[in-house]
Amino acid sequence: MGADQSVLGPPAPPGSLSDLDVQRLRQDFPILKEKIHGKPLVYLDNAATSQKPRAVIDAISRFYSSENSNVHRGVHLLSQRATEEYENARIKIQRYINAADSKEIIFVRGATEAINLVSNSYGRKHVQEGDEIVVSAMEHHSNIVPWQILCQEKGARLRVIPMNDRGELLLEEYEKLLNPKTRLVAVVHVSNALGTINPVRKIIEMAHQNNVPVLLDGAQAAAHLRLDVQELDCDFYAISGHKVYGPTGIGILYGKADLLESMPPYQGGGDMIRSVTFEKTLYNVLPYKFEAGTPNIAGGVGLGAAVGYIEQIGMENISVREQELLSYATEQVSTIPGLRPIGTAREKAGVLAFVLDGIHAHDIGTILDQDGIAIRTGHHCTQPVMDHFGVPATARASFSFYNTREEVDALVQGLRKVREVFS
Ligand code: PLP
Numbered sequence: 001m002g003a004d005q006s007v008l009g010p011p012a013p014p015g016s017l018s019d020l021d022v023q024r025l026r027q028d029f030p031i032l033k034e035k036i037h038g039k040p041l042v043y044l045d046n047a048a049t050s051q052k053p054r055a056v057i058d059a060i061s062r063f064y065s066s067e068n069s070n071v072h073r074g075v076h077l078l079s080q081r082a083t084e085e086y087e088n089a090r091i092k093i094q095r096y097i098n099a100a101d102s103k104e105i106i107f108v109r110g111a112t113e114a115i116n117l118v119s120n121s122y123g124r125k126h127v128q129e130g131d132e133i134v135v136s137a138m139e140h141h142s143n144i145v146p147w148q149i150l151c152q153e154k155g156a157r158l159r160v161i162p163m164n165d166r167g168e169l170l171l172e173e174y175e176k177l178l179n180p181k182t183r184l185v186a187v188v189h190v191s192n193a194l195g196t197i198n199p200v201r202k203i204i205e206m207a208h209q210n211n212v213p214v215l216l217d218g219a220q221a222a223a224h225l226r227l228d229v230q231e232l233d234c235d236f237y238a239i240s241g242h243k244v245y246g247p248t249g250i251g252i253l254y255g256k257a258d259l260l261e262s263m264p265p266y267q268g269g270g271d272m273i274r275s276v277t278f279e280k281t282l283y284n285v286l287p288y289k290f291e292a293g294t295p296n297i298a299g300g301v302g303l304g305a306a307v308g309y310i311e312q313i314g315m316e317n318i319s320v321r322e323q324e325l326l327s328y329a330t331e332q333v334s335t336i337p338g339l340r341p342i343g344t345a346r347e348k349a350g351v352l353a354f355v356l357d358g359i360h361a362h363d364i365g366t367i368l369d370q371d372g373i374a375i376r377t378g379h380h381c382t383q384p385v386m387d388h389f390g391v392p393a394t395a396r397a398s399f400s401f402y403n404t405r406e407e408v409d410a411l412v413q414g415l416r417k418v419r420e421v422f423s
Helices: 018-026 056-068 077-096 111-126 146-156 171-177 200-209 257-262 297-313 317-334 361-370 382-388 406-422
Strands: 107-108 134-136 158-159 182-188 214-217 236-240 252-257 271-276 281-283 339-341 353-356 376-378 396-400
Touching: 056 077, 077 107, 077 297, 107 271, 111 171, 111 182, 111 214, 111 252, 134 146, 146 171, 158 171, 158 382, 171 182, 171 200, 171 214, 182 200, 252 257, 252 271, 257 382, 297 317, 297 376, 317 339, 317 353, 361 376, 361 396, 361 406
Parallel strands: 134 158, 134 182, 182 214, 214 236
Antiparallel strands: 107 252, 236 252, 271 281, 339 353, 353 396, 376 396
16 A cells, blocks of 8 residues: 555654554565565665665656656657656655755756766866865765866865764864865765764855855655755755665756856757757756656656655655664664674664674675565665775664664564674
8 A cells, every 4th residue: 555545644743653653654665575595675775875765666667557658758648657657756846845946956867866967967067176075974976086086187176074973963164175176075874884964954054154055965854854944045966766665777867057057068968959960959948957768757757756656755754763772772882792883873764783792794794684584785885984994894784764662673683683693
């Protein structure tokens, strides 16, 4: 059953997602009934990718079963239907993040492509030799490497906002980094490795006082926090669909219209042009200027269904539920001897990363897997974070609203078993 017909009915008031509601919502996710090594799946790898509700699976299946056609170019009815579905999805996403206009929503492959789009287009146009780009010490590689490539090409410099041992950014150090050479600040909203929710409003305010635009990497935040890009006043915001209950291979770049208007295209091809001759090409209007080639139409439709599903549950309810789970899990794992949490910021979303004395993270993950418990182990594409904490890897449990206290208990029991195996 999709959320449209969910027992929840109209969106519930904030904070009222009961255990019973969660049990019912779990029915929306077919994969949660899977058995792994004969045990019920305990899926605690939501920061890597979230599971998909029936509403999303059905929307994709319906699209391919009765609407599939190419968009924007057809006069026939099926193409018009496909175009309408795809463009409706854009509007749903616009509402989800409260963008001022749907032309500010660019469909891309995911957060990685969104960031690469900005570095290739905005960056190439505005960054010159001696300029500086500011990132933070807790970035995912996808918000480091594109800027490094740009800096190498242009002779520019990457500056890094340091963090403390809780995994919180040092804003007084950030202030010192902002100067007339700064061209862009690119910072993660919620860290995938630490769970830290960064004070992005303050970060943006400080950058804007220096006339510097800000890109937020919202790959994690979009699934856990209510978003309002106008209230945040961010200039760019990157989202991956697969982390917000949507399909893989689709995401969005939000950009303020005036910035996007001023930027050159990222890729050339069909759909992004108004007219082409061998002498000259005129580019299409927003958002199409940045959407070269046949897009991931079914992906867009699926992502539209995903944000509709989240809205039906209510993001406030999701946030409260996940905070409860995180507090419970943090408390419970603290009883495991030799466990050191990595990432203890005061403001955190549903990520619990840790190391266990003398036991490699991969061994923890492998033993838990035998009991059907899926967590992630490794550097989480944040090697500088691992370097900061002096560890090669961490084990990371990450939560969604559909997780339960019983699943947290299973994790804790699994970790006790890991200890026994290695004792
Ligand atoms: N940024 C953060 C904080 C992430 O957690 C991830 C993925 O884990 C990404 C960026 C990259 O997302 P994707 O691989 O979906 O493009």
